[in-house]
Amino acid sequence: MAAADRKEREKEQRKNAIINAAEKLFFSNGFGNVSMEEIAKEVELGKGTLYLYFKSKDSLFFAIISRRWEEFGETMIEKMNHGKNGFEKIQIMIKWFIEYSQKNPEYNDMATTFGPQLFQRIDPEDARMMMELSMKYMPLVHYAIREGIKDGSIRNDLDPALLGMYIQMITFNVVSPNPSIKNSFAAQGISYDTYVEMLPKFLCPSIARLPEKECNSKDEIFQR
Amino acid sequence: MAAADRKEREKEQRKNAIINAAEKLFFSNGFGNVSMEEIAKEVELGKGTLYLYFKSKDSLFFAIISRRWEEFGETMIEKMNHGKNGFEKIQIMIKWFIEYSQKNPEYNDMATTFGPQLFQRIDPEDARMMMELSMKYMPLVHYAIREGIKDGSIRNDLDPALLGMYIQMITFNVVSPNPSIKNSFAAQGISYDTYVEMLPKFLCPSIARLPEKECNSKDEIFQR
DNA sequence: CCTTATAATGACCGGTAGTCATATGTTGGT
DNA sequence: ACCAACATATGACTACCGGTCATTATAAGG
Known part of the structure; x- marks a missing residue:
């Protein structure tokens, strides 16, 4: 047939x-x-x-999102393999988040602006689809963190899953800030680019195991 | 008359x-x-x-939000005065964020779920109102950070305004996570309460100037 | 008590997500 | 070549909602 x-x-x-x-x-x-x-x-x-x-307009939204997640995730797998230890892999992930958001600003805007509402009223079928996707890529982060704990590059006083959630949540919210945050950039005299580019420097001490000054040198990988 | x-x-x-x-x-x-x-x-x-x-349904939303911000901000002023140095003041702010969100879960849900979309299409008049409100309370954070830099309790290698934005954004997003993040708690085997309560421990190294171990002791203020 | 200004109302308008009876192919058997 | 039977496509229609406005009710003041 x-x-x-x-x-x-x-x-x-x-x-x-x-x-x-x-x-x-x-x-x-x-x-x-x-x-x-x-x-x-x-x-x-x-x-x-x-x-x-x-099934609905919402479903169309999630179809778009899931196609993007897949694309993002597959590339992330490739990229993270090049990290030499756990910490580097996490750095690579963060860099990839930043790069992807800068290359796809419209996607990011759409996702942050409408995502919250649509995820809240998501129907069970779409919820399952999105859940499967995140189950597919979350382990990557966990492995990297566990690796980093073993090789001494990542702090060992927090549950790896918890640390992973903080890192992802923060990175995601920095690269694609809410409209309400976006509004206050101007008032604060801060550019969005600075906000994004300084993230590694800010966040590094909370991830790495090393004392402060080494951490600062370590985050040079973030500078182009 | x-x-x-x-x-x-x-x-x-x-x-x-x-x-x-x-x-x-x-x-x-x-x-x-x-x-x-x-x-x-x-x-x-x-x-x-x-x-x-x-003027509109949206305006009604912002009227609710602004009443809450005012309430939140006024109490924050009182509370932060009790901090003995810049770092403590920031800790107090974070604690107050956590406390307020736990006391007003419905408000938080509404704000995070619908805020992004409504802030995006906010009309100029409401935008001015919200801007004035944030201009009223943002300086508090800046003063605390500058104080912390002077007294040596807060890292001095980042622009205070930038550091303030990171701290507020992160705290806000931890205490009131997007529905999409919320969904993944279960999959990760992490409880929302843990996520919120461990925030200080996670974030402290990125804020404090002190080396790691002192930082850990310093955040005992967070434990009840 | 009556005129005038102010406040309140709900029928109405334009627009949208989602449905469904109807129409238009398409296939596979004879 | 023809015809059921099945899959696919359609747009008029429904229900609902935010916002408007002509009309009505209420209050003020002379």
């Missing part, structure tokens, strides 16, 4: 075409300002057709 | 009654699931009347 295969492929292509259209529109106009009608028009389909491929 | 005064007072009372009603409903059902009709019903007014007192 080659026909069934072809249909399957076509269906997958359609799905991707819809995601592409939605992504493009969400990025340029914001999730909240794009209607399903507009997305349908962009892919040259009827509105109802979208609902054959995605 | 006592009548004019009375009218003014009554107007202020109405305004507050509306905020109260909105807060109650937003907290229990979520900003997105409460209609202006329902709020009007709760205060026993017509829907149109709400728009005599608030």
